Amino acid sequence: MVPKIGYIDEFETIQYNEFKKYKDIAEKAMEAEDYPAAADAFLRGSMAIGKLAKVTENEKLREKRLTLAKNYMQVGKELKKGIIPVKSKPKEYKRSKEVHGSTIGTEPGEEEGFEKYVEQNLIATSRMTWENIGGLNSVKETIKESVVLSIIEEKPEAIKPWKGILLFGPPGTGKTLLAAATAGSLEATFFNVKVGQILSKYFGESSKLVSALYSVGRKKSPSIVFLDEFDSIALSRSGEVAESSRRVLSTLLSELDGLQDKDSGRYVLTMAATNTPWDIDSAVLSRFPKRIHIPLPDKEACLEIIRIHTIKEGLKLDEQILDEIAVRCTENLFAGRDIATLCNDAIWNMVRSENPALGSLADKPVDAIQEYRLGVRELTAGDFEKSFESVRSAVKARDVARYDKWAEEYGSG
Ligand SMILES: Nc1ncnc2c1ncn2[C@@H]1O[C@H](COP(=O)(O)OP(=O)(O)OP(=O)(O)O)[C@@H](O)[C@H]1O
Ligand SMILES: [Mg+2]
Structure with a gap:
């Protein structure tokens, strides 16, 4: 058994408070039907409780925290997709993914x-x-x-x-x-x-x-x-x-x-x-x-999907660059999910280049982090360039042909 070290206790307390903070924000945001804010709080809460689980020695408690982290992660992700859970308290949010015996209130059978x-x-x-x-x-x-x-x-x-x-x-x-x-x-x-x-x-x-x-x-x-x-x-x-x-x-x-x-x-x-x-x-x-x-997606659809994941989220992107990216997306056989990942990655590249000291903030107190003003600029071709290297489509040309063929034979509408 590893002896308990003081800083772990302290870390646990800080981390737990961090989780509690996001839990409260999530609850309030759900009540106010501010779903983007709720999604964000759920995801942050999930990270906080997940980190806490990692240093939790008590096995049962660790399991409980891990489950909670998973639960929060899922609700956050689904909220981002626009799927809203019906329950109003985060601890009761059980998505379809969590379907298993232990989450059922009533014994199955009736x-x-x-x-x-x-x-x-x-x-x-x-x-x-x-x-x-x-x-x-x-x-x-x-x-x-x-x-x-x-x-x-x-x-x-x-x-x-x-x-x-x-x-x-x-x-x-x-x-x-x-x-x-x-x-x-x-x-x-x-x-x-x-x-x-x-x-x-x-x-x-x-x-x-x-x-x-x-x-x-x-x-x-x-x-x-x-x-x-x-x-x-x-x-x-x-x-x-x-x-x-x-x-x-x-x-x-x-x-x-x-x-x-x-x-x-x-x-x-x-x-x-x-x-x-x-x-x-x-x-x-x-x-x-x-x-x-x-x-x-074809080129036109790629354009729209890129817009949805950049411009509609409040960022700037030059039309000419947007057009070039769309062409490359079709050449790379990107699905909408790949385009979303690409945009997200490019946004991160921009954020990193505008805020080189971001990582070092982690050592600062929470309120100092909260007050930090994130530098943001228009997205450039360079931001996307790096991302194209890391995002790969899961689909090959022969897969596309197989879907087309099936559609021709059995599809409608
Ligand atoms: N047409 C689109 N417009 C905007 N975003 C898209 C589009 N298609 C996919 N996305 C992005 O990709 C993510 C995944 O899409 P979605 O879950 O609908 O895919 P799917 O077809 O159900 O995939 P799977 O077959 O793997 O279940 C979405 O959450 C969204 O961010
Ligand atoms: Mg799906």
Whole structure:
């Protein structure tokens, strides 16, 4: 056992106070519905409690702090994306990622318990708007039309709304953003479900969770059930499949079939997202007649995405430079996520060059840091140059061709 050193105690106290400060800021910002400020406070709070966990000797306490750090990190990140948790106290924010036995208040097994769980943990409101998404104009229109059409009550029999929309395409192209914007623009109840996690954490009980999900969805309609990482469920049908996964899938299929007929007017739209549409079982695929390709951004879309992540965040960037960066982004097969990373990295390069002594501030007291005025200037081509060296696309030309081919064969809209 390492002897306890005085400065660790002191560090713990300072760090804990630091965490407490951000926790308070986050709580207040949530109450004031100032979500950007809340996101920032959650992320900072996560870093503070994470650092504290590292020096915590008591194992249980360390675990607890690490979980809290993860929790705060996730809420912060989701808030940044525009997904807003429903709970008003940070310690109760449990996102869909945290889905596992220990976070359930009620013992799973009772139907009511599952519904309660769904209501408390899987509903998220969203502030994401269509304007936060660069490019994808025709996709946005298609989604809007489909959703609106399904909600209009009076329409001829022959016009049947889509029950399921499948978004497919390379990683980081905006699929999750589109689902969040759909929810944000409609004031529909938005269920944010990471399918893989539900499957892996619930084992035998996950099909009950799926039933509960749709049951709550119907009660709170119009609702959108967003099944992210959809391939993990659709995959599980072929080959060696666990009985429980098979049950989940058949429950999902019957929910997708039955929704509208059971109770007309109670509308639940299922949106699913995947990177590997070719792995999806054909029975599942047939329940998603609307399959929309979310491709890599073209030059115009790159321009918009760069603007969103720089100029719209209050920074300056010359139009000519912006144009050159957009061209390079398309050449490098960048997805929106890569562009966001690139912009973020370039912003950091600018901040570092304008504030060379930033690191040394860490030794100063907190109030001195808080009062420091950060130097900021217009972004230059040089800031981006370094970033282009570090950001790499996860997509190869042959992957793009594979998505195009699948879209041609199975896609719609
Ligand atoms: N069209 C876009 N406009 C603006 N930002 C974008 C766009 N596409 C991606 N981004 C940025 O990339 C991040 C990731 O996007 P998103 O989570 O929607 O990707 P995804 O398609 O769901 O990826 P995955 O398939 O890996 O789940 C976003 O939070 C955003 O910062
Ligand atoms: Mg996603």
